[in-house]
Amino acid sequence: MASINKPLEEYDSVKTWYRGLREQSGVEPNEDESRLELLREFCATLELDPDEIVAACLLRKEGKATKISIKGRRSMAERIADFQAGGGAEGRERAKRGNTIRSFLIHNGILLQSGVQI
Amino acid sequence: MEFKEVVGRRRSIRYFQSWRNVEREKIQIMLEAARLASCAVNATFLKAIVVSRDNIPRETLDALKTPVSGLNIELAPVHIYTYADMGAYKGAQARLKKLVDVGALNVTHGWSHKFVDEFVWPNILKPLAEGANQPSVAAAAASDAGIAICQAMLAAVDEGLGVCLSAFQREAINKVVKAPKDWIPLWVLLVGYPAESWEAGGQRPRPPLEEIFFEGEFGKPFKSDPKVTEQMKAAKMIQAQAPLPWRKEEIKALARMFGLPE
Numbered sequence: 001m002a003s004i005n006k007p008l009e010e011y012d013s014v015k016t017w018y019r020g021l022r023e024q025s026g027v028e029p030n031e032d033e034s035r036l037e038l039l040r041e042f043c044a045t046l047e048l049d050p051d052e053i054v055a056a057c058l059l060r061k062e063g064k065a066t067k068i069s070i071k072g073r074r075s076m077a078e079r080i081a082d083f084q085a086g087g088g089a090e091g092r093e094r095a096k097r098g099n100t101i102r103s104f105l106i107h108n109g110i111l112l113q114s115g116v117q118i
Numbered sequence: 119m120e121f122k123e124v125v126g127r128r129r130s131i132r133y134f135q136s137w138r139n140v141e142r143e144k145i146q147i148m149l150e151a152a153r154l155a156s157c158a159v160n161a162t163f164l165k166a167i168v169v170s171r172d173n174i175p176r177e178t179l180d181a182l183k184t185p186v187s188g189l190n191i192e193l194a195p196v197h198i199y200t201y202a203d204m205g206a207y208k209g210a211q212a213r214l215k216k217l218v219d220v221g222a223l224n225v226t227h228g229w230s231h232k233f234v235d236e237f238v239w240p241n242i243l244k245p246l247a248e249g250a251n252q253p254s255v256a257a258a259a260a261s262d263a264g265i266a267i268c269q270a271m272l273a274a275v276d277e278g279l280g281v282c283l284s285a286f287q288r289e290a291i292n293k294v295v296k297a298p299k300d301w302i303p304l305w306v307l308l309v310g311y312p313a314e315s316w317e318a319g320g321q322r323p324r325p326p327l328e329e330i331f332f333e334g335e336f337g338k339p340f341k342s343d344p345k346v347t348e349q350m351k352a353a354k355m356i357q358a359q360a361p362l363p364w365r366k367e368e369i370k371a372l373a374r375m376f377g378l379p380e
Contacts, residue, residue, distance in 0.1 A: 026366030117377025
């Protein structure tokens with residue numbers, strides 16, 4: 001079990017996420033504090049830090065190019081769906097729980113799709 | 119719409135009005151445009167099956183998504199599953215003779231029934247028909263099918279629709295469409311009214327003409343004439359390049375509308 005031993009913003013994966021939000025999505029991440037809160041909650045649920053969450057979706061073998069792990073990605077998508085369903089939120093707030101984590105992983109290079117959640 | 123503007127307006131649309139169906143007559147116009155496309159030996163290599171998304175069982179819809187195509191497949195109300203029919207060489211002998219009869223293939227170019235029966239069919243087409251699994255045969259069929267698909271796409275744009283080609287899982291959709299086994303799956307052509315603006319952020323970046331087309335021999339660029347370029351801009355064939363200044367805001371709005379990640 002990993003513990004979060006520094007501010008979330010100091011993890012490389014969170015820096016990458018914030019940079020992606022600013023540069024690709026045109027979103028200022030600091031304008032919505034709930035982003036980090038949701039990521040913190042997800043980390044606690046999985047007992048992983050943000051970098052470990054990204055690593056869990058990857059397949060790293062020495063001397064070979066890093067790949068996205070089919071199993072790891074699928075498993076993470078299921079964990080996100082469970083996380084979204086929990087927390088008692090409904091409607092858009094419920095979608096936001098899952099999409100925040102998806103956004104974190106997408107900006108870290110892990111392709112995920114949420115499907116339409118109107 | 120003028121032809122050049124249709125070419126200029128076509129984009130891969132990835133956000134559809136999922137709730138709005140497409141008029142059947144517009145689909146017929148697309149299919150007719152595909153049917154009239156240029157094709158070798160007058161063989162219609164392209165075969166297609168039109169399916170309304172809402173008639174696809176939920177389980178099948180989920181199963182036919184690839185990691186990158188899932189959302190597109192879900193949003194588009196009409197799916198056209200396209201295939202290259204490797205059996206299309208069969209009957210080419212009779213079709214070629216018909217082209218002779220109707221004055222498309224003429225003596226001026228050396229064509230006759232005898233040439234078709236005694237040379238073209240036994241030496242060229244029959245071996246192709248019998249060796250349909252050869253990569254070169256499949257490539258030729260896929261090329262012709264692509265031309266036909268392109269015409270359908272342009273017809274759709276002319277009708278105010280949005281289109282996008284996506285990969286699909288053949289086995290999953292085959293439970294619904296029951297395509298013959300010797301049809302090679304190509305793409306699913308997704309059709310619907312765009313939920314994004316028709317500009318879809320602007321014309322996609324492409325390499326300059328000189329980088330990909332040559333004159334006389336490889337390495338000598340086909341130089342474009344700036345005056346002609348200006349004419350194409352005036353005809354709306356060449357349009358403002360992506361990204362248009364408001365694109366990020368548009369994507370944010372679409373993400374919020376459909377409940378998608380940012």
